[in-house]
Amino acid sequence: MRQRSDPKYDKSIAFVGNPSVGKSAFFTRVTGVGVVVSNYPGTTVELTHGTIKADGKKIDVVDLPGIYSLGAATEDEKVSKRYLLHESPDVIVNVLDATRLERNLYLTLQILELDIPVVVALNQMDAAKEMGIEIDVEGLSRMLGVPVVPTIATKGSGLDEVMNLAIDAHTLSSDRIKVRYDNHILHATEQLGQEFPGVSNGVRIRALEHDADFVHMCCRPHDADMLLQSASLLAIDIEQVHGMHISDTLSRDLYGEAGQIVDGVTSYVESRSTLKHKIDNLLTSEYVGIVGLVCALLLTFMLVFKVGGFLEGGIVMLFETYLVQPARVIMSGSNPILENIVIYSLLGVEAGFAIAIPYIGLFYIMLSIFEDSGYLTRAAFLLDRMTHKVGLHGRAVIPLVLGFGCSVPAIMATRTLNTRRERRIASALISLIPCSARTVIILGLVGTFVGYWAAVSIYVLELLVILVTGWILGRGLSGERTGLIMEMSPLRRPDVTATMKKTWLRIREFIYVAFPLLIAGSALLGILDAVGVLDVFQTAVGPFFTGLLGLPAFAATALVFGILRKEMALEILAVLAGTASFAMVLTPLQMYVFAVVTTIYIPCVATIAILNHELGTRDTVAISVFTVVLALTIGTVINHTALLIM
Amino acid sequence: MYTDRIEEYLETIQYLTSKNQAPAKNKDLAEELGLAPASVTEMLQKLSEEGLITYTPYRGVELTEMGVLQSNKIQRKHRILEKFFVEVLNMDREVASKEACILEHHISELILESICTFMNDSGMCKQPPSNSPIECPTSMEEYIPISDMDEGDEGTVVMVTLPHTVKGRLVSLGMTAGVQITVKRKQKQGSISILIRGTELALGNEIASKIFVSPGVSADHRQRSRGSHS
Ligand SMILES: Nc1nc2c(ncn2[C@@H]2O[C@H](COP(=O)(O)OP(=O)(O)OP(=O)(O)O)[C@@H](O)[C@H]2O)c(=O)[nH]1
Ligand SMILES: [Mg+2]
Numbered sequence: 001m002r003q004r005s006d007p008k009y010d011k012s013i014a015f016v017g018n019p020s021v022g023k024s025a026f027f028t029r030v031t032g033v034g035v036v037v038s039n040y041p042g043t044t045v046e047l048t049h050g051t052i053k054a055d056g057k058k059i060d061v062v063d064l065p066g067i068y069s070l071g072a073a074t075e076d077e078k079v080s081k082r083y084l085l086h087e088s089p090d091v092i093v094n095v096l097d098a099t100r101l102e103r104n105l106y107l108t109l110q111i112l113e114l115d116i117p118v119v120v121a122l123n124q125m126d127a128a129k130e131m132g133i134e135i136d137v138e139g140l141s142r143m144l145g146v147p148v149v150p151t152i153a154t155k156g157s158g159l160d161e162v163m164n165l166a167i168d169a170h171t172l173s174s175d176r177i178k179v180r181y182d183n184h185i186l187h188a189t190e191q192l193g194q195e196f197p198g199v200s201n202g203v204r205i206r207a208l209e210h211d212a213d214f215v216h217m218c219c220r221p222h223d224a225d226m227l228l229q230s231a232s233l234l235a236i237d238i239e240q241v242h243g244m245h246i247s248d249t250l251s252r253d254l255y256g257e258a259g260q261i262v263d264g265v266t267s268y269v270e271s272r273s274t275l276k277h278k279i280d281n282l283l284t285s286e287y288v289g290i291v292g293l294v295c296a297l298l299l300t301f302m303l304v305f306k307v308g309g310f311l312e313g314g315i316v317m318l319f320e321t322y323l324v325q326p327a328r329v330i331m332s333g334s335n336p337i338l339e340n341i342v343i344y345s346l347l348g349v350e351a352g353f354a355i356a357i358p359y360i361g362l363f364y365i366m367l368s369i370f371e372d373s374g375y376l377t378r379a380a381f382l383l384d385r386m387t388h389k390v391g392l393h394g395r396a397v398i399p400l401v402l403g404f405g406c407s408v409p410a411i412m413a414t415r416t417l418n419t420r421r422e423r424r425i426a427s428a429l430i431s432l433i434p435c436s437a438r439t440v441i442i443l444g445l446v447g448t449f450v451g452y453w454a455a456v457s458i459y460v461l462e463l464l465v466i467l468v469t470g471w472i473l474g475r476g477l478s479g480e481r482t483g484l485i486m487e488m489s490p491l492r493r494p495d496v497t498a499t500m501k502k503t504w505l506r507i508r509e510f511i512y513v514a515f516p517l518l519i520a521g522s523a524l525l526g527i528l529d530a531v532g533v534l535d536v537f538q539t540a541v542g543p544f545f546t547g548l549l550g551l552p553a554f555a556a557t558a559l560v561f562g563i564l565r566k567e568m569a570l571e572i573l574a575v576l577a578g579t580a581s582f583a584m585v586l587t588p589l590q591m592y593v594f595a596v597v598t599t600i601y602i603p604c605v606a607t608i609a610i611l612n613h614e615l616g617t618r619d620t621v622a623i624s625v626f627t628v629v630l631a632l633t634i635g636t637v638i639n640h641t642a643l644l645i646m
Numbered sequence: 647m648y649t650d651r652i653e654e655y656l657e658t659i660q661y662l663t664s665k666n667q668a669p670a671k672n673k674d675l676a677e678e679l680g681l682a683p684a685s686v687t688e689m690l691q692k693l694s695e696e697g698l699i700t701y702t703p704y705r706g707v708e709l710t711e712m713g714v715l716q717s718n719k720i721q722r723k724h725r726i727l728e729k730f731f732v733e734v735l736n737m738d739r740e741v742a743s744k745e746a747c748i749l750e751h752h753i754s755e756l757i758l759e760s761i762c763t764f765m766n767d768s769g770m771c772k773q774p775p776s777n778s779p780i781e782c783p784t785s786m787e788e789y790i791p792i793s794d795m796d797e798g799d800e801g802t803v804v805m806v807t808l809p810h811t812v813k814g815r816l817v818s819l820g821m822t823a824g825v826q827i828t829v830k831r832k833q834k835q836g837s838i839s840i841l842i843r844g845t846e847l848a849l850g851n852e853i854a855s856k857i858f859v860s861p862g863v864s865a866d867h868r869q870r871s872r873g874s875h876s
Pocket of ligand 2: 023024025036037043044064065066
């Protein structure tokens with residue numbers, strides 16, 4: 001863990017603010033480090049470091065998950081809190097959403113009580129203008145006693161000024177705002193200040209609220225205990241006098257101050273855009289909302305399937321005619337191991353380009369549109385009641401939808417849920433959700449060679465599996481139950497460049513990680529095949545495998561590779577079959593069973609790693625074993641029922 | 647219903663006489679109760695027939711000894727209930743007092759004494775009621791949970807009856823006592839979304855049913871909530 005001042009850097013600057021205000025957009029612009037920017041609260045769930053150089057100084061810039069206050073926290077918010085208090089950045093850039101100033105100021109006022117220099121970036125000025133909100137920036141700066149800069153992170157305006165001010169910020173200005181707390185509170189903090197000099201006012205206040213976590217994070221253990229003890233005595237007296245919980249008094253005073261500031265600096269002019277409101281209301285209306293959701297999903301898969309299938313066909317043809325066939329001709333007659341290595345790697349690359357990239361790329365474009373339009377929070381709202389059936393609440397819809405993209409960030413996104421119970425259920429379900437890699441198999445194999453509706457039926461089957469699993473987990477797992485509390489995102493028109501950037505960010509990961517793996521795996525396969533190991537393996541598991549699932553023995557090898565990455569199962573299948581035209585080597589039933597089994601059986605290596613990190617070994621083993629058994633069972637049932645019928 | 651009315655009259659008369667240190671005027675009484683003077687006069691006649699008040703034309707009404715006893719009994723109930731609400735249920739004093747105004751007419755001596763025993767505070771339960779008048783508003787607006795509101799309804803948050811951590815989360819999202827909210831979306835028996843401090847907040851039914859508001863708009867909040875996306 002990095003302690004207060006890392007010698008490698010001259011300075012550290014952290015972006016702090018409410019969720020969804022534009023911290024990550026700001027961070028990406030300033031540092032050039034790609035992080036995901038999306039229009040729903042809780043996009044960022046971990047720290048990201050970036051480096052900038054200014055005047056020969058090396059500066060560590062940190063993007064943090066959004067927080068609503070310095071108090072109560074979910075896992076992702078704890079990451080921010082811990083960084084802020086434990087490692088304590090040299091300067092805080094507090095990013096505010098100008099359209100939601102009053103609520104944003106609640107956190108700002110708390111941050112200003114920590115003894116760290118602050119520069120305020122008043123972001124989303126364009127959105128505020130559109131809504132008819134005008135803010136007196138200078139007035140705000142005067143009232144807060146720290147620099148305030150109007151910014152538009154998505155367009156990059158004002159960012160340099162913020163960074164320059166932050167780089168130059170060294171000392172605490174003395175005319176920083178002091179919240180006009182109730183007299184008893186002021187008196188108590190003063191007293192604590194005398195007893196514990198060197199402890200910032202923010203810490204004293206948190207001590208009065210008896211936030212032990214917080215105090216322990218920023219003070220030495222012994223001091224922390226002493227401080228908490230003195231504070232709790234004072235707090236009891238204050239609560240007696242007020243007849244209310246001290247937290248209520250504090251939040252009342254903070255919001256009172258925030259409200260006064262807003263009244264002092266904001267003016268409203270009439271705003272337009274009633275069409276947006278109409279659309280917005282339609283999206284969450286009782287029936288239109290649900291019908292719309294189902295249509296949107298079907299449309300997404302239809303589009304990914306049609307366009308993806310078209311691209312797949314074209315790319316396969318190009319590869320076959322211009323690369324694979326010529327290579328076969330050239331290599332024929334040379335050393336068999338060498339021939340295998342070359343041909344197998346080429347087939348691997350072909351499968352990667354033809355099968356994976358079109359479907360995954362298109363799917364991420366669609367996901368990005370869902371994320372950036374603000375639709376995800378509306379879907380969460382709409383599905384709140386339904387998610388109760390699987391022991392969750394509406395907020396879990398967001399990680400679950402992300403699971404259609406990739407299980408790894410989706411499981412990380414469960415950090416935004418309230419309890420461990422919710423995180424366990426959601427993570428288990430995410431492992432079952434067909435991620436984009438599995439979509440490749442479903443659409444690229446079954447969709448293309450069996451039919452679109454056959455592919456859709458796999459999704460329906462998956463959905464049933466998920467619902468039943470969720471229902472069982474929801475009843476079986478004990479633990480505290482909570483409910484949906486979520487800020488709704490504004491409705492926005494997704495930006496084309498932003499969508500492309502984000503899709504590239506995600507595809508890039510695929511290319512950097514998956515392609516080397518794919519080529520190495522294919523080459524290895526070539527060697528194993530040439531020396532005969534493959535035959536031994538396939539003769540060993542073949543009978544069992546064929547008996548249960550009705551699949552050819554080489555499919556078993558493909559499944560083994562599928563553990564590395566799910567879509568590799570299909571790519572390796574193509575390599576082993578010697579072609580990406582699967583209809584020539586497999587029956588429709590075999591393709592169907594193969595797709596079902598690969599989508600359900602054991603999460604990929606990366607998912608297993610993240611499950612292990614987030615939930616621990618026991619849960620990970622349980623999920624892995626459960627999915628393998630489930631996949632084999634369902635595959636066997638489908639195979640044998642179909643054989644009986646036919 | 648009828649005893650409610652009588653008790654309310656007695657209380658109001660006692661409140662007015664102790665406030666003004668003079669018999670209560672018919673007109674003031676009508677105003678305080680929010681009723682027409684004619685119907686007040688009619689009721690006063692009944693009360694006087696039952697020997698609870700003395701009614702002198704042009705001077706006003708005063709409670710008889712019996713009237714005072716009865717009124718004190720109600721006030722005692724009120725104070726015990728209020729104390730119970732504040733100290734045991736941790737309710738806000740103002741909210742507690744209002745709720746006591748309703749319950750005081752319906753609670754039996756049996757429950758009252760059980761509360762006293764529970765609070766282990768027989769001293770407070772025995773001592774005669776203090777002289778500071780209790781004010782019960784006549785047109786009591788009832789507090790309702792957000793889950794009972796409809797799209798477009800407005801209200802002021804009075805109380806959140808949720809565990810401390812959940813409450814803390816709501817507070818950091820702007821939910822404090824006294825804040826003005828408007829319901830924006832609602833699903834039947836499902837989630838509900840409200841406009842609060844210029845942001846839109848989605849709440850599940852289990853959360854919304856634990857947040858109580860007093861319906862309607864208070865004047866000083868009108869202005870600020872105007873800027874939020876309606
Ligand atoms: N109109 C407008 N939109 C913005 C601006 N800055 C950010 N956004 C949008 O606001 C949304 C949230 O941006 P992010 O950068 O992901 O927000 P964040 O603060 O990192 O959010 P969390 O990671 O959830 O804490 C995205 O859809 C951005 O495109 C801005 O200045 N103007
Ligand atoms: Mg972010």
